[in-house]
Amino acid sequence: MDKLTKTTGIALLKKLREIRQFEERIIPLYPTDVMVTPVHLHIGQEAVPVGVCAHLTAADTIFFGHRTHGPALAKGMDMNKLMAELYGRTTGCSRSYGGSMHVVDPANGMLGSSAIVGGSIALGVGSALAAKLSGQDRIAVSYFGDGAMDSGVFWESINFAALKQVPVLFVCENNLLSNTMTQAEHLFAKPTAVVQNFMPAFSADGTDVQSVYSVVGEAIAHIRTKRQPAFVECRTKRWMKHQGVDRDDLTYNKVDPKQDDPIWKLEQGLLENSMITEAEIKQITKDIELRIDAAIEFAQNSPFPNAEDLVREV
């Protein structure tokens, strides 16, 4: 706990738990078909969005891909709106037209997410360019997985961001998997080794929110002061299957329930340093459960869209 204050530590824990508990509630609900949308769960990887977004303001923009729930909640999306979107209700963040993969919340800097791997990396660069051109002091984040680094658009975006020196943070949430492919099977080189020729490139332990928080803090300080791009790779573990609500069963993706658990790690650290008590953890957990209960109720009581509204905002 050398790097975290008590306040920050507890704030990070609350966000980690919010994402974890939100998704754990999806697991039993999903097979009942109340959520008709493909879900890519974040369980196990929460330290990355939480450690990154803790440094962002609402004005900072973020662009992510198909695995949306973690970064969306970490960046400040209202749980009710996300739950209602999963339930296909008009009160959802995308009014039920988007589903799990297309979430939006402009007030919190989320201007849309894409299910086509890679493409939205360029949008983060463009958003940073907009900040530069219009003299805003916000920054932008391009948030993606290791699979996205296979794509041309990733390398083209890195090159352009470096050429034009725009204030963008590239975050690779590296779960070392692209669907069922290991990173070694889909990406030849170590990403940081190549990217550091373009911009400062950092590595963090994506199973440890302290590590992500401190490394990203350094990267963002660079971006905010120098108005230049930076890259952070956060190595993490995917606990669930690529899509859906089942535990992953790939023999080459073994998960250690403690060492790969950002929540266990942070709670251990906070307890050891007497920054939190078991009772306080219980209370945090319970408060979040109540908020999720309310979100589910909100979603269930929200209206479905009307078929007459099929063609809208085309």
Added chain:
Amino acid sequence: MPWSRIEQSHSAADSGRIISYKDAIREAIDQAMIHDPRVFVIGLDADDKFGAFGTLLDMTHPERIIGTPISENAMTGVALGAAVSGMRPLYVHLRVDFMLLTMDQIVNYVAKWRYMTQGQVKVPIVIRAVIGRGWGCGAQHSQTLSSFFTHIPGLKVVMPSTPYDAKGLLLAAIKDDYPVISIEHRWLYKNTGGVPQELYTVPLGKGRILKSGNSLTVVATSAAVIDTLNGCEKHNLDVEVIDPRTLKPLDEGMILESVAKTGRLLVVDYDYPSCGFAAEVCAMVAEKGFASLKAPVQRYTFPESSMPASGILERAYYPNPDKIAARIKEMLAEQPVLSRA
């Protein structure tokens, strides 16, 4: 050349074993790879344990199935480079939406290479893509886009609707020395039908009459063919159902002949309407078969909108057998507006 010995089976008799659409595709690919060592498969997750929805499982030549990174545009160029250098690549995309990343390679390279080299270089490449909505996949994972490819000179486009055609058209595509885009609707994968065991091809550019009738001609593609047939059966409609099977080249003769008999045309195509395949068929009939028409031609397509995620809206978005039948009945109920002397 190994392929010149393969007979084209013009009779569409679905004889032999009953197997699924998916297995028909699998068998076609397996047999093509056994038959011709130049045939190889490339694609993201082509070599994983799901094997492209089962169409690439248990292959005799797994060493010729190549998985790729998420690098679709470059990989299409790689496949084209292999094709012009003597191989016969079969590129597979688990969703057609990912093919949009390859439009530069497809439109500027694949479609034009034979033209720009004036046939001195052949382009025997097949690109398969799977389509079909489902489970709130939303706007970026539910498109059809067949009309898109049909728009481009230099590409042939096939959309098999039956297991028999799935095998025969895929083999014809692999055999062909021009680029062919093959689009498969995933709702069809479990459908079964008669499929001969041996290698055979279904000619590119020949349609098929799946149901004959007198009062109206329906031209339908892919899953819309099956929905139309089901709608006609359920509502006992006397219409002729044509599956062009190949969107390009199009079997214009078959469509015009049918319209000459029925005087009415409805095109059912699960794709966007504007400048789409349905519009193309309507224009063709208006140009070449105007004298046969008793009523205006009609299209039944997706609405002019992207696909919503919510289930209710998704269902409203898609045509289905009952909706198609209702549209046909509406057309039949109208008095002929075009009276011929």
